[in-house]
Amino acid sequence: MRRSALALLLGLAAVFTAAAPAGAADKPVLTVYTYDSFLPDWGPGPKLEVAFEKTCGCDLKWVGLGDGVAILNRLKLEGGTTKADVALGMTAEMVPEMKATGFFAPSGADLARLDVPGGWADETFVPFDYSYLAFVYDTEKMKTPPKSLDDLVDGDPAEKIVIEDPRNSTPGLGFLLWMKAVYGEAAAEKWQKLSARILTVTPGWSEAYNLFTTGEAPMVLSYTTSPAYHMIEEKTERYQAAGFAEGQYLQVELAARLAASRQPDLAKAFLAFLVSPEAQAILPTTNWAYPVTKPATPLPAAFDKLVQPTKPLVVPAEAVAANRKAWTDEWLKALGR
Template identity: 70%
Template sequence: MARRLAALAAALSLVAVVPARAEDKPVLTVYTYESFTPDWGPGPRIEAAFERTCACDLRFVGLEDGVSILNRLKLEGASTQADVVLGLTAELVPEAKATGLLAPSGVDLSALTVPGGFGDDTFVPFDRLDLAFVYDSEAVEDPATSLDALVNGDPDEKIAIQDPRTSTPGLALLLWVKAVYGDRAEEAWTKLSRRILTVTPGWSESYGLFTKGEVPIVLSYTTSPTYHEIEEKTDRYKAMRFAEGHYRQVELAARLKASPHADLAESFLRFLVSPEVQSILPVTNWALPVAATAEPLPAAFGNVVQPPKPLEIPAEEVARQRSGWTEEWLRAMARR
């Protein structure tokens, strides 16, 4: 009997050990934008690949869009549950650093190829995109060839855009208009507002309206038609090429100073620029890589519209002026 009880106790102790070890697995929480996390997005594939190497549980928290991530960090402060933030853009770097919540990345960026260059001790670029207005060629007969033509175009031909207060493409459009029109930006917004059917909090909502046929033009990226070409075998959707140039976005990730998993967070940042992830991002996030890929890009990427020039406003100026430029936009939208 004593031997049986001892054997039973030993067996029970082994059973107890298994969940305890599972519970001890560190959880790395990554705040990102909502289109990163679905089954068709890059999140699940990156999660599976990283978990094969980290002995951890990688969890993505999807927020509306990139600016929403920064807003969430400001709201939560040092009590944030995030270990990493993924999806801010270069324009937001000064504001994000000003929170005091972020730590140096520890990642060597010297091998990255970011047009115009990027050097920072905190943020790690993981992909890049050029903003574009994407249109349905079965609904739009005469696509605009300049931002000015779009602004002054047919008000009955509607457009969906994103809110610059919550969305990084929405913010990029705010800066695009400012870069082209300068002091006349509010006037341009007033004209463009006649064509805007809706302003959504994030990219997913407006692009969903576009693919459902509820609006013929949407603010997106030059690479968006590539998704339809590869996944849906159609060239119906196209990106307008504007003579003034297109606003460029570089997407970034950073780790939180208060994270209890500093080494793990640094490993994840380094993993984002690995050949494996750089091959995943183009065909799931539909963005261009910033480092060497494990596989060549699909041939359809050769059809991506090449802007005549990239447009950018220095991040420090954006940090100083964003509030005032947003007020210009709000006044114009109120006149619709």
């Protein structure tokens, strides 16, 4: 969540698999579906793979599938024939819909050390990081960023934004819910007004952030934690997140094992590993998000410079499950799609 800009500039890998070591054919294979930008060598995937394979006696195979909502869409297509043992990258608002599929099984992970905003209590889905949605802007192109969702909606149509599609993308879905959380029944009217500012709607986060960092638009839907990447890896504070008076939408990323997994014990071990101190230390500066357990060492100083939301926004997951199709149809109609 979220993912280096450099990764996007160099392109996306649909499937990343590390070079198989000698004797790999004799090892059990654990297949993990995730989103594309988790996988490049500067992302968390390779580092997590090396760490997990040191203890699992297995071959961890990643499969990249666009963005978080796309993972669930793929599983629905595959059903019981899926080759996935674990799915990683869905978000908390999707839990009731995911449970209704019957595809997922209890994690068996010890979640006692979790420190997630709002708490967490679910035996199936394992949080592994979190962040808050934000519009990230280029300070060299935008001198007066929006300070509220109203500012964004009512802002200059010449200052374009890039957003993601809620039908495929977790940040896109999150923004759909953010608009609903703030505007309720007036959301359609606000979407219509905002449409004048939208340069394009991309399938996922990767495509949107690439357009932003290559200068196609001065602002993009991303995360409050995104600027940390630029500060730490690029040594620049050029890209910043806009703090909104109404609050920022909270997204908690999840992983779960598939009931159809051929490697249930390895899948359980991997989920337990995700919340281990070793894995949690990797995620903040590779996936650019907050850990879900208290870190053993302080986060880099750049994280202290990030927007700190005083009002996390969420829409109850049950309401999302009941209304997602209607709200998506409303969005489609409002944007003339």
